[in-house]
Amino acid sequence: MDLALASARAIVTGDASGIGGACAAALAAEGVQVGVIDRDAVAGAAVAARLNDVVAQADVADEPSVRAAIESLAEALGGIRPGDGLRGCARPLRSGHRRHRHRGLEPGPSGQQEAVVQLTRALSTDLAPERIRVNRVCPSVVNTPMSHTDVGVVDFDTVTYPVQSPDEVARHVAYLCSPASLPINGTTLVSDFGYLARSSFPA
Incomplete structure (x- = not known):
């Protein structure tokens, strides 16, 4: 499916590895001009060079x-225009909105998941008149260095529950940033193999 993103621009945080890096690669593969933000300047620059993107150093905890x-x-x-994307968390969204228009939000990991769900809904309502959509992707366990630490697992090949790859999550993000998902706004996309509907899950 053509996501019609070839003329778009996006800013992605946490690009050095994990979900952020996969999102930057997925968007770049669709022809998006990607701006890379990472607190590790060297790793961020390496990602930007590989994807032919531009890079800036910042810590998302420091607005x-x-x-x-x-x-x-x-x-x-x-410039950032209506139809462009921002993948990150609440601080990049606020800062990006002050700078110009953008569309798309995939908040980063948070200990207050329900608060982020409500924030996503509130922002989608507030920013809709400016043609800015705000959506959230909420995956279960993803095979990233952070998840290895959080879940306390050295090798996910040994667990009995399914684990996603960063590339799978990135495809969800690319879709939500595209015109193909235009009617979708204020939504949390849960990708957990159906566990939320069926049972308790360690994620």
Whole structure:
């Protein structure tokens, strides 16, 4: 399916590895101009060089640094327009909205999941008049270095429950950033192999 993203621009946080890196690669493969934000300047630059993207260093816990990074990337990308995407968490969304228009949000990991769900809904309502959509992807366990630490598992090949790859999550994000998902707004996409509907799950 053609996601019609070839002329789009996106800013992705946490690109050095894991879900962020997979999202940057998936969007770049669709022809998107990607701005990379990572607190590890060296790793972020390596990702940007591989994908022919632009990079800025920032820690998403530091809103002023995120705002400065988005300003820098927006200028390098030629601006952020309606129809462009931002993958990150609440601080990049606030900063990106101050800079210009964008569409798409996949909040990062949070200990307050329900609060992020409600934030996604509220922002989608507030920003809809500006043609900005806000959606969230909520996967179960994903095979990333962070998940190995969080779940306390060295090798996910040994577990009895299914585990997603970062590339699978990235495909969901790319779809939600595309015109193909235009009617979808204020939604949390749960990708957990149906466990939420059936039973308790360690994620």
